[in-house]
Amino acid sequence: MLPQRTDVLVVGAGPTGLATALTLARRGVDVTVVDQQEQPPLTSRAAVVHAYTLEVLDRIDAAAPLVAQGVRAPRFSVRDRDRVLLAVPFHRLPTRFPYALLISQAVTEAVLTERLADLGVRVRRPCRLTGLTRTPDGIVAETDGGDVRARFVVGADGLHSAVRERSGIGFAGPAAVESFVLADVRVRSALPRDEAALFLARPGPLVWAPLPDGVVRLVAAVPTAPAQPDVAYLQTLLDERGPARRPDRVTEVLWGSRFRVHHRIADTFRSGPVLLAGDAGHVHSPAGGQGMNLGICDAVAAGTALADVLAGGPDGLLDAYAARQRPMAEDVLSFAAGLTRLATLPPAGRPVRDVLLRVLGALPPVRHRIALRLSGLSHREPGPVAPVARSNVAGLGAAG
Template identity: 85%
Template sequence: MLREHTQVLVVGGGPTGLATALTLARRGVEVTVIDQAAHPPVTSRAAVVHAYTLEVLDRIGAAAPLVDQGVRAPRFTVRDRDRVLLAVPFDRLPSRFPYALLVSQAVTEAVLTGRLADLGVRVRRPCRLTALTRTADGVVAHLDGGEVRARYVVGADGMHSAVRREAGIGFSGPTHEESFVLADVRVRSALPRDEAALFLARSGPLIWAPLPDEVVRLVAAVPEAPSVPDVAYLQALLDERGPARRPDRVTEVLWGSRFRVHHRIADTFRRGPVLLAGDAGHVHSPAGGQGMNLGICDAVALGTAVADVLAGGPESLLDAYAAKQRPMAEDVLRFAAGLTRLAILPPSRRPARDLLLRAVGAVPPVRQRIALRLSGLVHREPTPARPVE
């Protein structure tokens, strides 16, 4: 049964909600997590956990078990068919995790769920939020299974967030949306199995990311994705955008789906006792693999701020969370949109683009800056200097 009272109600049982709850539970905060889906998804679109995100997960005890289940990729490449336009090295990152970890979002969720269960917290499913009512000391959450009073409510319930809607927070951005196809496949390929690649094609970008057990995640922007992409469809996609001299051959589709993405950001990440994190606050193109990573970083920052306030800290810590994470989200939206624009440049501008990328790739300091950008380490707070003794 659901508690009638909780300190924090987290709405959404994906990576963002789970990481928020785990951060709070490790601090001794009474937290309740609900999700409207009857079961956690076994398929998901995120497939990379970057270095900074692993550092953040390490703070809540979730990095090590996740690393054990992923593929460590020491570099990321940007390609035009057979040509490597830019190779971004991760093996020299100033981090305990000098790589991109290639692992399914479903595995990330399973690791976080397990860590939460160790602390006695389980996601309540299916449980849907229907309304929120502000009170003098917090919020009453109206659910399809009753009511819960909470000091704070965290909206980690995705792009169509009920929490955001009930709080009256706007979600602004362009009206157009991008259509994507994604699939986990088995392929015969000459591409490295420890490297993610972004193929730039006139028809749109294609992300090629190897996962454990010889599986490859494909994600591509397409005009209109089929609901269930088959071998023939994905093979045609690889023939059009992937390697040409030694083309990939799709041998099996493990699962496939489609999704649409807007580029939008919430007007604010806080309205009184209601706080937003992850896709409830920002959505954008999957180019660069930034979405889930930013959501997890939101989660740990938010969970830490809420725990500090409940331990006696000032409410201004929650404003500081919103003031820091929203500009970070704006930055990531611009970055992801820029990567997509690189892919869909008209043919007349592609030679100049390719020349520029190759020139950039020939300068080690520039390559390192791009690696820091992709890895998220540009958002890491600097370590305070030690006083001189």
Template identity: 70%
Template sequence: MMPQRTDVLVVGAGPTGLAAAVTLARRGVEVTVVDRAARPPVTSRAAVVHAYTLEVLDRIGAAAPLVDRGIASPRFTVRDRDRMLLSVGFGDLPSRHPYALLVSQSVTEAVLTDRLTALGGQVLRPYEMTGLDHDAAGAVVRFADGATVRARWVIGADGMRSTVRESAGIRFGGPDDPGESFVLADVRTRSALPRDEVSLFLARSGPMVWAPLPDGVVRLVASVAEAPREPDAGYLQALLDERGPARRPDRLTDVLWTSRFRIHHRIAERYRLGPVLLAGDAAHVHSPAGGQGMNLGIQDAVVLGDTLADVLAGRPDTLLDEYSAARRPLAEEVVGFAGRLTRLATVPPAGRPLRDLLLRALSRTPSARRRLALRLSGLTNRPG
């Protein structure tokens, strides 16, 4: 049941909102989590949890159960059909998690929900937020069923089309175009590709991510000119034939689910406006290339949760301005990084030999491979 008052209202029960709620609950903060969906999704976009994100999840007691349910991947590869252009190993990362964890976002959400429940919290469903008003004492949030709640602080973790962000009047910078079109699918395949590493295939028509998951599932994410409403087996097989291995091509054996989505490269002009705070996709969205989006959102959430707990314990609320000042540049860097990976894939045919030569040169340079491994793992975001 929705309370009339709460210290912190978290809108959105994806990985970002749940991580923020767990962080606050661990610090003894009264936190209420709401989500518009009647039940947790069983499908999701993100499939990789990187090393630094696992370190952050360790801090809130969520890493170990997640690792138990995923595949530890020792490397990330970039390919052009059968040619290996670049292999980035994670084995020597300066982390207690020297790998990338391959696991569905729905599993990440389930682990975080279990952790929140163990701390005495819960997700209230379905509550669709319709607006808010804020003043010096906090915010009053309205819902579609007529319910209202007064919160001292509101965290918008409600995704790219954030009602929290829009209701607060925070601009979401970026180009006014339709955005990049993507196909997303969980499938089973007969494949010669390793079942413990993510491969990014570069093709003239766009990049394709091939990511193995537990139970023999493969997550496919491909940038396409215009995704069909319901990508079917024939469409997905054509993508594999066009972009995947050629000598020993993948053969689709089962399609578990499919979807399509569009991504705009956008960053909120600010992460705080009075008692309203943003994290995750509500604050920044970008291409899925490199698997950075959910990871950055979880990192946002734990930093924000700890900072907000400090403020509620009596420290000055200017700490929250410092959160915004520190996290926004990281989002700008991730947006740029994801954009560069996408441009690598779509180099015109005349430029591909030079691109491939440069990538192979990077692959033969240990210092360059290490820098890229640190960048992909998120360890470059670790506070000094």
């Protein structure tokens, strides 16, 4: 049964909603989390947690259990079949987490859910938001489980956000939609098992990312994705986009699906007592693995601002949240779109692209700037890296 009152109602229990709630609960805020799905998904499309996101998660004591379960990738490569066009090293990044952590989103959600449970907060599901009504002291959220009075509501409910729609916040972007196939597979491959790769191919980009237990995540832009890609379909993708001299061989499909991506951003991330975070505020291509990472950064920033306001801080902190996170989202949308354009250049432009990438990749300062961008550390606010408890980071500094 839902409580009749709460300080903050978080709608959506994906990584963004869970991280928001955990940030609030650790500050002693009365937070309620609802999700319309009866059970959390066991499969998910995000597979990388970048260095800046790990720093953010460490603030809420959630980085260490993730690092313990993931694959640390100290570099990222951009390839055209067998040629490495650009190798981006992470081991020199100014962070305690000099790698990309390759791990299923389902594991990320499980860790955040467990941390919340330790603080006495559980996700109320299934529970669907049906309306929002503003009041002088906050907002009434109407759900199919009853009405909840809250000081604030956080919409972390994804692309088709009911919170965003019920709040009348615009969600602008081009009409074009990208189609992607994704799958977790077992493959016989000569590619490194501690490195994610982006293959640039005329038909579209292919992401190859090793996960724990010998699993490889494949994500590819395709004109029309099958609902359940099989071995033959995924083998064809690898044959036309992946390594040629020593081709991969798919031996098993553990899970596969499809999804469509819009490129959109909310007009604002705040409307009175309503804040947006994650895909409710921004959606874009998965190129570069930025979506979930930006959502988690939104979450901790929103949770921190709300906790500060509820503790007596100025209301302007919520405006500052929106003013900081929305430009970050615009930057990530532009970055992801640029990576997609690189992959889909017409044949006449590919030789120039390949030479340019190899020239740039030979320049250490350029490689470092690209690493900062991919890792999210380019969005870090100026200042020293905050210290953390020794128990959280023991053994986490090595790059795999």
